[in-house]
Amino acid sequence: xxxxxxxRSALVLLLGTLVPxxxxxxxxxxxxxRTEIVARFPHDSNAFTEGLLAADGYLYESTxxxxxxxxxxxxxxxxxxxxxxxxxxxxxxxxxxxxxxKLIQLTYKAGVAFEWDRAxxxxxxxxxxxxxxxxxxxxxxxxxxxxxxxxxxxxxPASFAVEGKLAVRRAGAPVDNLNELECVGxxxxxxxxxxxxxxxxxKASGKVTAVIDASNLRASLxxxxxxxxVLNGIAYDSTKHRFLVTGxxxxxLFQVRFVPRGGG
Numbered sequence: 001x002x003x004x005x006x007x008r009s010a011l012v013l014l015l016g017t018l019v020p021x022x023x024x025x026x027x028x029x030x031x032x033x034r035t036e037i038v039a040r041f042p043h044d045s046n047a048f049t050e051g052l053l054a055a056d057g058y059l060y061e062s063t064x065x066x067x068x069x070x071x072x073x074x075x076x077x078x079x080x081x082x083x084x085x086x087x088x089x090x091x092x093x094x095x096x097x098x099x100x101x102k103l104i105q106l107t108y109k110a111g112v113a114f115e116w117d118r119a120x121x122x123x124x125x126x127x128x129x130x131x132x133x134x135x136x137x138x139x140x141x142x143x144x145x146x147x148x149x150x151x152x153x154x155x156x157p158a159s160f161a162v163e164g165k166l167a168v169r170r171a172g173a174p175v176d177n178l179n180e181l182e183c184v185g186x187x188x189x190x191x192x193x194x195x196x197x198x199x200x201x202x203k204a205s206g207k208v209t210a211v212i213d214a215s216n217l218r219a220s221l222x223x224x225x226x227x228x229x230v231l232n233g234i235a236y237d238s239t240k241h242r243f244l245v246t247g248x249x250x251x252x253l254f255q256v257r258f259v260p261r262g263g264g
Contacts, residue, residue: 027172030200031210035217035245035256042079045251047072051096051105051136051180052233054244058082059235060118062096062105064248069093071105071116076237076244076253085121087114095136095180097143099157106133106145113160127160135181135190144188144203146181150174152188152206168201170208175199182234189243191232198234198245200258212258217245221252 048069051062059074069087074080087093092108102124103116109132115124135146142163143155154164168175168190177193187209188201196218200210214231218224229249236243246253 029171030208032261033200033210033212033258034261035198035212035214035254036259037216037220037254038242038257039255041077041244041253041255043246043250043253044074044079044081045249048228048248049180049233049246049250050094050134050248052235052244052246053096053098053137053182054235054237054239055098055118057239059244059253060096060098060103061233062093064093064108066090066092069107071096071103071114071121073121079253083121085116094133095145097136097138099138099143104136104138104143104157106136108132108134129155129160134179134193137181137183137188139183139203144181144183146178146190148177148179148193150176150178152178152181152190152201166201166203166206168199168206168208170199170211175208180232180234182236184236189234189236191234193232194230196231198231210258213261214245214256217252217254217256218247221250224249 048064050064053060059076061072061074063070067089069092071085072081073083094106094108097104101118103118105114111129113127117124132147134148137144143157145153150168152166156163179191179193182189188203190199196215198212199208202209226249231247233246243256245256
């Protein structure tokens with residue numbers, strides 16, 4: 001089909017208008033939020049928290065470090081460890097997700113995920129993957145897994161097969177060191193390793209829609225002597241509609257709200 005000179009000129013003008021608008025939308029700055037502390041609860045300061053989730057009034061926690069890794073059921077109000085299953089050496093526990101009545105626990109560099117019966121903590125089997133395991137969450141349909149890069153992998157909850165990849169971008173730029181994950185509605189919440197930031201990510205596009213400054217949590221704690229004692233651990237309690245946040249080797253679990261930065 002041949003286009004007239006006038007039509008071609010109109011198309012060029014339209015494209016010249018749309019392309020900058022598209023680029024501007026992709027590079028739009030995310031909303032700036034901060035954590036507001038609602039309540040504080042005890043947390044085991046020896047727990048090297050790598051994965052955290054809430055279900056039916058309990059917390060389930062994966063702790064790391066080779067020789068010290070574990071799966072735990074925890075009373076969120078008292079911090080008491082109700083039940084614990086230690087991982088054998090040399091496994092280093094990482095992200096944790098609940099699929100039905102099955103807990104899936106990643107390991108750091110072994111390429112193995114353990115499946116546990118939630119009611120008994122008895123082993124159900126293992127799953128295998130390539131590369132490192134960092135964070136894991138389940139949205140009711142798919143598992144989302146981080147590996148420390150700017151890419152989150154979507155996996156089948158039964159087979160653990162890769163079903164897609166999500167490139168995470170903040171104002172158009174990739175964000176590395178994505179760590180512990182939590183699935184909430186249409187968003188993923190991700191800790192950024194070695195920072196006091198939590199990102200809210202649109203799970204369809206990978207766009208960072210909000211950056212949450214959680215530095216006030218660390219500031220409210222007693223002096224942390226270990227350089228490993230970083231923010232890590234996000235759980236959403238859907239029963240009480242609350243976010244619970246902690247860190248590696250932190251003595252406190254925080255209930256928080258995400259509010260605009262600079263707000264009262």
